[in-house]
Amino acid sequence: MSSFEMSFEDLLIGLNKLTPSQQPVWGEMSSQRMVEHLSEMLRMAQGTTLFTLSIPEDKVAKMQEFLYSDKEMAKNIAVDIAPADRELKNDELELAIDEFTEEWINFIDFFEATPGVKTMHPFYGYLDFDLWMLMHKKHFYHHFKQFQLAE
Numbered sequence: 001m002s003s004f005e006m007s008f009e010d011l012l013i014g015l016n017k018l019t020p021s022q023q024p025v026w027g028e029m030s031s032q033r034m035v036e037h038l039s040e041m042l043r044m045a046q047g048t049t050l051f052t053l054s055i056p057e058d059k060v061a062k063m064q065e066f067l068y069s070d071k072e073m074a075k076n077i078a079v080d081i082a083p084a085d086r087e088l089k090n091d092e093l094e095l096a097i098d099e100f101t102e103e104w105i106n107f108i109d110f111f112e113a114t115p116g117v118k119t120m121h122p123f124y125g126y127l128d129f130d131l132w133m134l135m136h137k138k139h140f141y142h143h144f145k146q147f148q149l150a151e
Contacts, residue, residue, distance in 0.1 A: 006133070006137045014149040014150065018034075020032060025147070027075070027146055028085070034143050035093065035097055036086075036089050036090065038139075038143065041136065042136075043103060043106075045119055045135075046106060047119040051081065051120050051121070054123055057125075063124045063125065064127075067131060067138060072138070073142040075146075111129040115129075117129075119132075
């Protein structure tokens with residue numbers, strides 16, 4: 001995972017390789033649903049979508065340690081904040097990628113405008129920009145592998 005590039009340009013190159021009919025290696029999300037899910041996580045980081053902590057507070061430090069590790073997220077993990085059958089927001093994959101682009105810019109702008117702010121992730125607790133970047137890198141890599149966009 002350490003070689004996974006998280007620059008905006010590299011993310012877009014990967015996402016633009018997706019096709020609407022592309023099947024995941026594991027899981028049930030469609031390619032468009034996966035892109036919309038990534039956008040949802042960018043909104044979560046901005047505090048646009050509010051969540052409460054879903055794990056015991058004494059587990060947060062261990063969960064945040066995981067973000068610093070080279071360990072990958074588990075395959076086929078089901079979480080209630082990301083149901084595979086959630087209704088699609090966009091009419092097509094290309095529009096979902098456009099939405100991702102807008103949300104990435106909003107995410108960067110949000111943290112530039114509010115340095116030091118922390119927002120809630122239901123499984124990792126309050127994260128600042130650096131921790132959100134670690135979470136996004138691990139999470140995006142997980143889904144890029146799911147759709148064979150990364151090794």
